[in-house]
Amino acid sequence: MQRFIFRKKKEITFLSGALIILAFISKFAFQNVELFNWALIIASIIGVAPIAIQAYQALRVKVVSIDVLVTIAVAGAFLIRNFEESAIVTFLFLFGAYLEQRTLNQTRSAIKELTELAPESALKQMENGEFEEVDVDDVDEGDILLVKTGAKVPVDGTVITGEGHINEASITGESVPVSKKKDSQVFAGTILENGTIQIVADRVGEDTTFGKIIELVEEAQDSKSKTERFIDRFSKYYTPAVLIFAFVVWLISRDVELAITILVLGCPGALVIGVPVSNVAGIGNGARNGVLLKGSEVIQSFSKVDTVVFDKTGTLTIGNPEVADTEIYGDNMDEVFSYLASVERESDHPLAKAIVNHIGEINLYPVEKTDVVKGGGIVANVNNHRIAVGNVKLMEAENVLLNEKARADIARLEGKGNSLVLTAVDGELKVLMGIRDQIRPGVKEDLQKLKALGVKNLIVLSGDNQGTVDLVSSELGLTEAYGHMLPEDKSAHIAKLQEKGQVVAFVGDGVNDSPSLALADIGIAMGGGTDVAIETSDIVLMNSDFSRLPHALGLTKATASNMRQNIIIAVGVVIILLTFVFTKEWMNMTIGMLAHEGSILVVILNGMRLIRYKLR
Template identity: 80%
Template sequence: MQRFILSKKNHITVISGILILIGFISELGFKNESIAIWSLGIASVLGVAPIAIQAYQALRVKVVSIDVLVTIAVVGAFLIKNLEESAIVTFLFLFGAYLEQRTLNKTRSAIKELTEMAPESALKQMENGEFEEVEVDEVDVGDTLLVKTGAKVPVDGTVLSGEGHINEASITGESLPVSKKKDTKVYAGTILENGTIQIMADRVGEDTTFGKIIELVEEAQDSKSEAERFIDKFSKYYTPAVLVLSFIVWLFSRDIELAITILVLGCPGALVIGVPVSNVAGIGNGAKHGVLLKGSEVIQDFSKVDTIVFDKTGTLTIGNPKVADQEMYTDNVEEVLAYVASVEKESDHPLANAVVEHIGETKQYSVEKTDVVKGGGIVAQVENHRIAIGNVFLMEQENVSLSEKALSDIKRFEKNGNSLVLTSVDGKLQALMGIRDQIRPGVKEDLQKLKKLGVKNLVVLSGDNQGTVDLVASELGLTEAHGHMLPEDKSAYIEKLQGKGQIVAFVGDGVNDSPSLALAQIGIAMGGGTDVAIETSDVVLMNSDFSRLPHALGLTKATASNMRQNIFIAVGVVLVLLASVFFSEWMNMSIGMLVHEGSILVVILNGMRLLSYKLKY
């Protein structure tokens, strides 16, 4: 019976409202007291039923809830035959609960959109080679799947054949289509906007990046910050205190109407709901914009950060070294570059890959007698020429004479933060290339935004040489720069900053920097959809998009501010209402309940503003 009544709460609200309307029309319009009394009486009994059931359920678990206060107030008003008050209070309480639920659902809209993006079916290749539509739960790792134009990618996988453009907004928050071809990775929940591709399933179900995002965001919504825990504890004692205060007022004044009015006015509804709704809306906005905030506690801590420490490679820089400077010491440039490209293709070293990419399409020669010199480079035979490619140490080993110009160029390249690749042909220096990692586009502007948001210290820590790190710091306007740092050195430096009372966030790639990510008050991973990044950090910037960082910090500051606003509104309204009872004559139960429900809607709507939050600069 209880479940039936609670399931019909909205219907009861409508019927109660109609009965109240009939009652007032009968009394004011037709002077018919009996119909008015019956209508308002039935409205009171009908309206209090679901409230009383909720109060009973709360008392069973030893909780004095708002429903308990309202039930006592309504029953008291009914017994003293103040039917207008009892009927109106129940209607306003039920109608307010309906509006609260409706608006709260909107704050969860970003999460709802995410879950609705989850793929439900897939075209799976069967044993006969044909593709058949199956439930996504029936797909196993290693299965071959077909994805057509307009379809959702059902799993995380690798493209086997075909080409197309995929909208990865569900993963990265960026709606610009990304080109996909053979051997590239695709993610569940993304949409193939054009083309047709076949993929091999790498991760399925909850193990996909999309599945982890939904799980993390849902967990974050259910988490509670220190402020929320305090308010929960406060309301646990505050609500019974209101009950005791009401009884004391009645004991001294013998005014039952005043006592039950205090019960209604003292309800802490807006206070209880104000902080959670801000957190839910903030987390929802983050999920929508490719930022995963792992809970309410993270929002509070991140909003107070005054120092951000960055790993260099893959964070401030792209993590993909490229040839930045080049000097040639021969007139036969094309032939020498062809020799270099032919030899470097024999190596899988990142610097070799950068050289091959820089040279591009060129003539290919047969390479013989390849010898990799540890810590030096590579030596090989090409067209009966001895080709040596590597650092200065290798040139010295090969007895290559370096001219004054070459030495000057080497010094200049090193000052610019380059790693050096020298090439000699038959013992003569022919080429010098400077290779360095490129700074991410837009990083300098993003760092300026962080400063405007109140971050005082921007520090870079890297395993690279100090010259390279200083160059990056100078170009980006960072506060401090430290090179030759091992993972344990980075952790020790973060502890040192924390020892000075600084609130530190560390931004890294989530792989080799996991100790620092765990140690900092806030660990921020450049996600790239990796498991390690998602698991070890407090905040994940999906798709390694650095531009999400200022949005994330601005969002947490806006959310923390929104919480404080809601607490101020909630406490202020209760104090004004209680003061009005003792120092004015116009306050009554109905007005109090109207203001009470209005305050709840105000804090919900205030929290919902976060759903549309965007960084202003």
């Protein structure tokens, strides 16, 4: 029976409304008082049924909910034969709940859109070599899949044959199609706009980048901030207090109608729903715009940030450096470059990739006993030679002699803003390379927007040399710049800033800077859809798009402000209504319920404004 009533709640609401309309027509058009009363009695009974069931379920778990207050109020009105108010109050309560659900569904539209983009089937290569359509859950890692024009990519994978252009808006927020060819990475949920490709499945199901994004947004929208937890605790005690207050008023005044009116007016519905709706709408806006906010606690913390610390490479700069200068200090350089390329091709560091690209096709050797020196470089054995590749600190640690010319070259290249990579073979310096990275387009304007949003300190911490860091800082107008920073130096500097009372956000790549991302009040990853970036930070800027950072800060400030507005609206309405019940003769249950439901809709609509938020 309970399930039937809940399933038909919408129909009950509109039936109740129709009976109320019938009642008033019968009274004013036909002066039929008996039909008027019976229509209101039936409307009261069917209307209170779902409310009373929810009240009973709440009382079973020892919770005095809003439904309990409304049920008692309606029962009281019914007992004093005020059928008009009992019917109208139940209808307004049910109709308000219906409108709340509809509008709340809109605030969750972002996650709904994401889940609708999730692929359901795939064309999988079977044992006979033919491709057959299967459920996406039947795809395993290593399977070969065919993706045709207009189809969704079913899993994360690597292109093995074919070419095409893919719309990656579901992952990156960018709708401009991205060219894909052999060895390109593709992501589940993206759409192949033209071409045909075959891919090998790398990650499937919930392990795909798209699956993790959906999981993160769902978790974020369901998480609760300190404010929400406080309101939950407050309403737990507030609602019984309203019940006791109404009972005390009845004891003193013996006015049943006044007591049940207080029950209706004191309902904290808008207060309970006001903060969550702002939270859900704000997170939904972020998801639409390539900003993953991991919960309402993140929103509160980031909105208060006054210091933003940046990693340099791949954050303020593009992260695709190129070799700009080369100084040679020995002979037989073909062999030296072979050793250097052999060592660097095993590294994913941007500087290593730049060196490999610069050297080009060359004879390679097996690399043995590789030792990665944190904040220094790499030491390895190649063709029975000890090869050291890294910065000046590594050369000093390896007791490599740096003569006057080498030191002069180092100073000159540092002065030009180069990152330095030195190569020594068996303790003797052979090559010095100066590598430069380009500053991201538009970063300077984005930093100005951060300042306009109230960020006082913009700091860069980099493992690069001080000369390079100073040049970047000067060009971008940063507050402070520090070079030669190891990962532990960065986290120590962040701790010092926090000791001074600053609220610190750290922006990095989510891999090398994980200690700083974890220590900062807010860790922000420039996530090109990588696992580490998504997992280790509080906020992810999809597609490594720096321009999303001002939007993220503006959005969190707007969301935090929206939450405060909703709390003020909710508390203000209750105070005004309770004041009016003792000072105004026209205040009654019906007006109180209308104002109560109206306040709930106001806070929901106020929260929904965040869905369309854009940084001005």
